[in-house]
Amino acid sequence: MTLLDVENLHVYYGQIHALKGITLHVDPGEIVTLIGANGAGKSTTLKTISGLLRPREGRITLSGQDLAALPAHEVVAKGVVQVPEGRRIFGQLTVHENLSMGAYTRTERDGIDGDLERIFTLFPRLKERRAQVAGTLSGGEQQMLAIGRALMSQPKVLLLDEPSMGLAPVLVEQIFETITGINQLGTTVLLVEQNAYMALQIAQRGYVLQTGEIALSGSAKDLQANVEVRKAYLGG
Amino acid sequence: MEPAAKTARGVWRSVVQTGALWGAGAIFLALVGLVEAVSHRQIVAGVLSLAYALLLLAGLGAGTQVSRRWAGRAAWQRIVGGALAGALVGVAVELLVVIGRSVNLRIMLINASPPLYEILSFGRGLGGVPLMMLAQTGAGAIGAAAPLLPPWFRRPVIAGLSMAFVIGLFQDLVQLMLQSGVRAGLRSLLFTGDGLALHGAVLLFVFAAGLSVLRARYRAPAGRWAVGLPPQRRRVLRWITMGAVVAAILILPWVAGLFISQVLVLVGLYTLMGLGLNLEVGFAGLLDLGFVAFFAIGAYTVGLLTTTGPLAVAHLAWWTVVPIATVVSLIAGVFFGLPILRIRGDYLAIATLGFGEIIRLLVLSDFLRPWLGGSQGVLGIPRPVLVGLEFRGPQQLIYLTVVASALVAFVAARLRDSRLGRAWMAVREDEDVAEALGINTVNVKLLAYGIGGAFAGVSGAIFAVMLGSVFPHSFNVLISINVLALIIVGGMGSLPGVMVGSLALVGLPELLREFSDFRFLVYGAVLIVMMQLRPEGLWPTAVARRELHDGAQAPAVPGHAVELAGAKEGDG
Numbered sequence: 001m002t003l004l005d006v007e008n009l010h011v012y013y014g015q016i017h018a019l020k021g022i023t024l025h026v027d028p029g030e031i032v033t034l035i036g037a038n039g040a041g042k043s044t045t046l047k048t049i050s051g052l053l054r055p056r057e058g059r060i061t062l063s064g065q066d067l068a069a070l071p072a073h074e075v076v077a078k079g080v081v082q083v084p085e086g087r088r089i090f091g092q093l094t095v096h097e098n099l100s101m102g103a104y105t106r107t108e109r110d111g112i113d114g115d116l117e118r119i120f121t122l123f124p125r126l127k128e129r130r131a132q133v134a135g136t137l138s139g140g141e142q143q144m145l146a147i148g149r150a151l152m153s154q155p156k157v158l159l160l161d162e163p164s165m166g167l168a169p170v171l172v173e174q175i176f177e178t179i180t181g182i183n184q185l186g187t188t189v190l191l192v193e194q195n196a197y198m199a200l201q202i203a204q205r206g207y208v209l210q211t212g213e214i215a216l217s218g219s220a221k222d223l224q225a226n227v228e229v230r231k232a233y234l235g236g
Numbered sequence: 237m238e239p240a241a242k243t244a245r246g247v248w249r250s251v252v253q254t255g256a257l258w259g260a261g262a263i264f265l266a267l268v269g270l271v272e273a274v275s276h277r278q279i280v281a282g283v284l285s286l287a288y289a290l291l292l293l294a295g296l297g298a299g300t301q302v303s304r305r306w307a308g309r310a311a312w313q314r315i316v317g318g319a320l321a322g323a324l325v326g327v328a329v330e331l332l333v334v335i336g337r338s339v340n341l342r343i344m345l346i347n348a349s350p351p352l353y354e355i356l357s358f359g360r361g362l363g364g365v366p367l368m369m370l371a372q373t374g375a376g377a378i379g380a381a382a383p384l385l386p387p388w389f390r391r392p393v394i395a396g397l398s399m400a401f402v403i404g405l406f407q408d409l410v411q412l413m414l415q416s417g418v419r420a421g422l423r424s425l426l427f428t429g430d431g432l433a434l435h436g437a438v439l440l441f442v443f444a445a446g447l448s449v450l451r452a453r454y455r456a457p458a459g460r461w462a463v464g465l466p467p468q469r470r471r472v473l474r475w476i477t478m479g480a481v482v483a484a485i486l487i488l489p490w491v492a493g494l495f496i497s498q499v500l501v502l503v504g505l506y507t508l509m510g511l512g513l514n515l516e517v518g519f520a521g522l523l524d525l526g527f528v529a530f531f532a533i534g535a536y537t538v539g540l541l542t543t544t545g546p547l548a549v550a551h552l553a554w555w556t557v558v559p560i561a562t563v564v565s566l567i568a569g570v571f572f573g574l575p576i577l578r579i580r581g582d583y584l585a586i587a588t589l590g591f592g593e594i595i596r597l598l599v600l601s602d603f604l605r606p607w608l609g610g611s612q613g614v615l616g617i618p619r620p621v622l623v624g625l626e627f628r629g630p631q632q633l634i635y636l637t638v639v640a641s642a643l644v645a646f647v648a649a650r651l652r653d654s655r656l657g658r659a660w661m662a663v664r665e666d667e668d669v670a671e672a673l674g675i676n677t678v679n680v681k682l683l684a685y686g687i688g689g690a691f692a693g694v695s696g697a698i699f700a701v702m703l704g705s706v707f708p709h710s711f712n713v714l715i716s717i718n719v720l721a722l723i724i725v726g727g728m729g730s731l732p733g734v735m736v737g738s739l740a741l742v743g744l745p746e747l748l749r750e751f752s753d754f755r756f757l758v759y760g761a762v763l764i765v766m767m768q769l770r771p772e773g774l775w776p777t778a779v780a781r782r783e784l785h786d787g788a789q790a791p792a793v794p795g796h797a798v799e800l801a802g803a804k805e806g807d808g
Binding site: 050051052071072073074076077081082084088090091092093100101102104105133149150153 | 658659661662665666668669671675676678782
């Protein structure tokens with residue numbers, strides 16, 4: 001039984017046909033990655049799933065419920081939340097305030113406090129800096145904060161858009177470890193990455209996007225072994 | 237050798253630059269006619285007129301600036317530098333006199349008149365030229381010496397001088413306040429026929445300086461004493477303070493007199509509007525240049541529903557209509573928000589500008605004349621009456637505006653700290669992320685427009701009874717811009733800032749009314765200087781202060797600056 005199901009998705013930016021019939025699915029508990037070159041439509045796919053863009057055609061369902069017609073804030077309430085590209089934390093607020101904003105859709109005080117503690121165990125660094133202004137965090141810490149903020153809404157599916165972007169290699173590794181950790185705690189992950197090598201290491205399955213279409217799909221192992229993928233995205 | 241020569245040249249350059257700049261400022265004020273216009277205004281009767289005060293302020297400012305720039309140098313160097321800069325201001329001003337006497341500048345500069353030259357040379361013809369230079373040199377030296385003085389001495393002196401200057405500047409108003417009984421005695425003590433007497437100025441100086449000394453001496457101990465009190469006593473103390481504030485507000489209009497009460501009512505109305513616009517711009521980040529529309533809607537609703545004139549719809553009491561006006565403005569705000577929901581940034585500013593104009597043109601139009609009165613407006617709006625007390629004039633209306641402002645400020649504060657307030661904050665910081673966090677940005681934005689509009693509607697409701705009539709021309713775009721300017725000057729997003737801002741931008745120009753058009757010159761200059769020196773506003777929120785004054789700590793654009801930091805630190 002699939003958790004997130006995307007069928008024949010067509011998205012346009014004005015006249016530009018950005019997604020030309022994307023079909024993919026994510027099973028419960030999986031990490032699935034979308035890889036591909038710049039402009040292939042990876043981020044567009046994520047934004048459409050999370051309701052920030054409207055598809056002209058196609059279906060998006062979560063456990064059978066239609067998402068495509070819902071506005072973004074209701075998609076969040078259904079349990080699909082996106083960590084936007086470039087982190088985009090609230091730079092003037094403290095770490096703690098940022099995390100509280102993440103729980104905006106929820107009202108039960110106890111549950112929120114419990115989740116806050118869970119996130120602080122996941123990211124001890126954020127606990128140390130909970131009263132610090134978020135804009136003064138390092139890039140890696142900001143990415144952790146952005147992920148933590150998204151987790152505060154208790155998502156079923158976490159959509160990650162380029163979490164490794166602009167980070168030092170040692171931090172990239174750490175972020176990917178964290179993603180695996182979050183997944184093991186029961187959150188399903190759909191991961192968009194340019195760093196295909198790292199993404200395929202932690203994912204179970206992957207889709208390769210090319211100019212708005214799915215060029216290839218399969219298990220992460222198969223994709224890693226695929227000659228064309230190796231040539232195009234893994235450096236030979 | 238080389239670097240020494242370089243610094244020496246740098247030193248000269250900074251003196252020349254500063255002197256020339258302030259000199260140019262003084263010449264500008266003279267040529268726009270301000271100096272001549274204020275020359276009859278005595279700050280201290282027979283001793284100092286406002287014109288000379290302004291001119292000498294240029295020398296003083298130049299001296300202080302040089303002295304500040306040379307903070308590391310010896311005292312005598314700073315004073316000499318300041319004096320030189322002051323002298324330069326004097327040279328610049330007197331150059332105008334010398335040139336103006338030989339060449340007819342009036343062809344282009346209509347204010348370059350002989351009386352102006354007389355003022356600039358102390359009425360002594362060319363003989364006054366060195367005198368003015370000397371005076372400016374002295375002013376420069378004094379200005380340069382000021383930062384050298386120890387604070388315990390400097391603060392009382394500045395406090396005393398400011399007090400004497402302000403009382404001298406507003407002497408008409410002050411004299412109006414001191415009309416009878418003991419107050420009349422005080423008046424004859426301080427003032428002569430022409431203005432503040434010299435001994436009066438000295439008395440005021442001593443009084444303010446003394447207060448400043450006492451404050452420096454006892455402020456910290458008093459604070460410690462208050463904190464040290466047991467909670468119960470502290471609560472009593474707080475009640476006493478609040479009681480004193482209420483009592484002060486109650487007697488204020490009767491002490492201040494009619495004119496100042498009128499000004500304060502206006503300040504109150506702008507505070508109300510400011511609180512509303514602050515909710516849109518400061519909290520939710522939605523720029524709005526058509527805010528006057530809600531003010532107009534509030535005023536017209538009250539006008540039409542209470543008037544005894546020919547346009548009467550219903551003869552309701554003002555108290556009944558205020559809630560109606562509030563709701564009507566709220567609904568208008570929501571409708572106003574609908575078409576512009578998807579517009580952001582600069583485009584939003586233009587779109588909202590249009591809305592304000594639409595409302596003004598609608599109430600002015602011949603088409604709606606049978607209902608709204610067209611350019612004739614709505615007349616005959618009765619004053620509100622509360623248990624036999626009629627709110628006749630500004631001295632009564634002041635209570636109404638104070639109560640309304642306090643109420644609205646309370647609501648705004650509660651909203652800011654609510655769930656909705658947090659949602660506004662998120663929309664302001666990053667609308668896409670707000671949406672992605674599950675915030676219904678449509679509702680949240682419409683609520684900001686609606687509630688903001690409702691606040692302005694309350695303001696309009698009081699405005700209508702203040703004038704007793706409502707005219708379309710009262711609702712021009714300048715009001716929208718004024719309200720926006722006052723919340724920026726006060727401090728974006730800050731509630732006390734709104735009040736401070738409207739005192740500064742509405743109250744001051746009203747008090748300076750006698751200087752007619754020049755007050756807008758002052759107004760503009762104040763805005764520019766403010767944005768240079770204190771971009772966060774007079775009473776900023778903690779967040780804004782953090783952002784603008786610890787620049788190194790909190791980069792304004794988190795994404796860019798921190799990416800580098802992250803790569804550099806690398807320790808995650």
